[in-house]
Amino acid sequence: MTGQAESPWDGSPGPASWIRPPATLRTLVVGAGRAGRALARELRDAAGPHGTEGQELRPIGFVDDARDPFANSEAQPEPAMPLLGTLAELAHLVAEHAAEAVLLAIPGLPTARARELTAAATGAGAVVRYLPWHAAHLPREATASDLRPLDIRALIDGPAPHAVSPEVKEIVTGKRVLVTGAGGALGAELSRHLHAFNPGELFLLDGDESAMHHLAPDLYATLLTTDLSDRDQTDRTFRDLRPEVVFHAAGPRQASVLERRPSLGVKANVLSTDNLVRAVARHGTERFVRISTDADPATMLGASQRAAEAVIRAAAAKSAKKHTNTVYTAVRVGDALDAHASLLTVLADQIRAGGPVTITHPDATRRFATVEEAVALALEAARTATGGEVSTPDLGAPTRIADVVERFTRQYKLPEVPIRCVSSSQKAKNPWPAEPTRPAEPTQPADYADLPDRLDKLYKAAEKNRDPKVRQMLAKLAKPSPDRPR
Numbered sequence: 378m379t380g381q382a383e384s385p386w387d388g389s390p391g392p393a394s395w396i397r398p399p400a401t402l403r404t405l406v407v408g409a410g411r412a413g414r415a416l417a418r419e420l421r422d423a424a425g426p427h428g429t430e431g432q433e434l435r436p437i438g439f440v441d442d443a444r445d446p447f448a449n450s451e452a453q454p455e456p457a458m459p460l461l462g463t464l465a466e467l468a469h470l471v472a473e474h475a476a477e478a479v480l481l482a483i484p485g486l487p488t489a490r491a492r493e494l495t496a497a498a499t500g501a502g503a504v505v506r507y508l509p510w511h512a513a514h515l516p517r518e519a520t521a522s523d524l525r526p527l528d529i530r531a532l533i534d535g536p537a538p539h540a541v542s543p544e545v546k547e548i549v550t551g552k553r554v555l556v557t558g559a560g561g562a563l564g565a566e567l568s569r570h571l572h573a574f575n576p577g578e579l580f581l582l583d584g585d586e587s588a589m590h591h592l593a594p595d596l597y598a599t600l601l602t603t604d605l606s607d608r609d610q611t612d613r614t615f616r617d618l619r620p621e622v623v624f625h626a627a628g629p630r631q632a633s634v635l636e637r638r639p640s641l642g643v644k645a646n647v648l649s650t651d652n653l654v655r656a657v658a659r660h661g662t663e664r665f666v667r668i669s670t671d672a673d674p675a676t677m678l679g680a681s682q683r684a685a686e687a688v689i690r691a692a693a694a695k696s697a698k699k700h701t702n703t704v705y706t707a708v709r710v711g712d713a714l715d716a717h718a719s720l721l722t723v724l725a726d727q728i729r730a731g732g733p734v735t736i737t738h739p740d741a742t743r744r745f746a747t748v749e750e751a752v753a754l755a756l757e758a759a760r761t762a763t764g765g766e767v768s769t770p771d772l773g774a775p776t777r778i779a780d781v782v783e784r785f786t787r788q789y790k791l792p793e794v795p796i797r798c799v800s801s802s803q804k805a806k807n808p809w810p811a812e813p814t815r816p817a818e819p820t821q822p823a824d825y826a827d828l829p830d831r832l833d834k835l836y837k838a839a840e841k842n843r844d845p846k847v848r849q850m851l852a853k854l855a856k857p858s859p860d861r862p863r
Contacts, residue, residue: 401435402477402504405470407494409439409460412508413482417458434478434506440467467494471501481507495531529715532784533745533776541570541753545760548622548664549574555620556581557605557653558627560588563668563713566748567624567755572596580618584627605649615656624755625653625667628685635677639847642681643839650685651832654692657703665689666759667707668751677848680855682709686767687854688832691825693765706762710751711744711772720745720778724785733795734782742775 404420406413417436438461462470471479479498481491491507498505554571558564559581568581579598583589586602603614605627628646629635635642650667657665667689673679686707693705715721720743727734746754758768779796786794831854838846 402433403475404434404436404478404480405438405440405476406436406480406482407440408483409441412484416482437474440464440470468497468501471498471503476503479503479505484508529747532781533714541756545756546574548760549576551577552621553578554622556624559583560585562748563751564626565592567626567752570752605652606644608652611652612656615660619660620662622664623662632676632678639677639851640839640842640844642677643835643847646681647684648836651688654688662703664704668755669707669709670712674855680851683855690765691828704762704764706758706766708755708758708768710754711746713748713751714745715748728794733797735797735799736778737799739798741778744772744775746772
């Protein structure tokens with residue numbers, strides 16, 4: 378659940394991070410199991426404070442509920458790493474040992490318990506880092522590069538994070554898996570999760586080669602670039618790779634950009650999906666999953682997402698008619714709070730600039746998910762899909778953006794920042810309303826009989842960048858009709 382912006386008080390250039398603490402923070406390691414011991418060894422053996430970000434933590438002791446976590450002779454800690462106390466004593470231990478950081482090194486820790494420990498640690502003045510759930514599935518020991526800094530989940534409302542069923546392995550393990558948009562926050566997180574499920578081959582694709590430079594060096598995968606708006610390039614990529622499972626996470630997600638340039642949304646969201654779907658059908662891919670965010674047809678981003686979903690539904694209907702085994706599905710994962718160019722990115726930039734933080738309305742709300750949760754939703758959709766679904770998972774109650782701002786500054790112990798509202802309209806109050814939680818109804822082939830012709834006209838208008846015409850055509854295409862599944 379890492380963010381993509383620099384720390385709000387750090388104006389230096391370089392790699393992005395939500396939290397950039399000073400060197401050699403005194404650190405308590407919660408969990409003296411295999412993961413905790415591996416991390417403690419790595420951090421204590423680090424060359425110094427000028428290494429990687431994880432090397433800035435200096436472990437001083439373990440916190441664990443086990444009476445004798447070191448009973449196994451092979452798991453003896455170093456003499457300078459004692460067991461200091463139990464999880465219930467965490468806040469007291471932070472104060473007693475002048476700890477500046479707490480490392481939650483229990484990947485399977487229940488969400489409610491993790492939130493309690495995070496609150497205890499931050500309340501006592503310590504920053505928190507933790508291991509994500511998928512670290513438990515890694516075929517190696519946990520390393521500092523696996524650590525995540527900010528407790529994003531504490532900033533938003535809604536249900537507990539979605540857990541991924543072990544059965545997801547069945548559609549990934551041993552398979553040739555392709556991820557598009559792998560250079561983005563969502564695609565990169567998805568790639569790490571898929572890698573933990575031991576695919577036969579993992580192909581990571583992005584239109585921008587430089588966007589994938591931050592992927593973990595131990596992520597064994599083939600990196601490649603392809604322009605998905607180019608049908609021939611896309612088909613050639615599939616012919617060479619023969620992917621069995623495809624996760625399509627590419628595409629712009631900045632609503633403001635596409636409001637000005639809807640032609641870009643058509644090329645990047647609709648045409649790319651169409652080209653992928655054609656390649657999937659031609660080269661025998663078993664499962665195709667498209668991951669989208671905003672699907673409000675009133676916005677050009679949402680309209681382009683809906684048009685892409687229509688492409689998927691039509692492909693599923695065609696597949697069913699021909700009795701092929703390819704599964705086409707899409708899932709709407711909400712607004713990923715910690716993704717690139719997300720609310721937190723803007724928030725950090727505005728705070729670093731001295732404020733104010735701007736929001737559309739005092740009561741403006743969004744249904745948020747973290748990047749990690751969005752990935753979990755996508756994996757579950759891939760596992761349960763039978764073909765033609767557009768899943769809208771339950772993200773719970775919407776969160777007031779003003780509350781996110783307040784929680785963000787409190788968690789970082791920053792001064793209160795002024796909030797300025799830029800609109801008072803009802804539309805601004807909730808400009809991206811979430812739809813009811815439900816899968817799409819089954820699609821009938823006749824529902825999309827005219828879709829190819831409409832798409833062809835849309836692509837021609839977008840190619841000529843006729844944005845007013847594209848806006849009109851997208852709005853009509855995205856609007857549900859009586860004979861089209863809603």
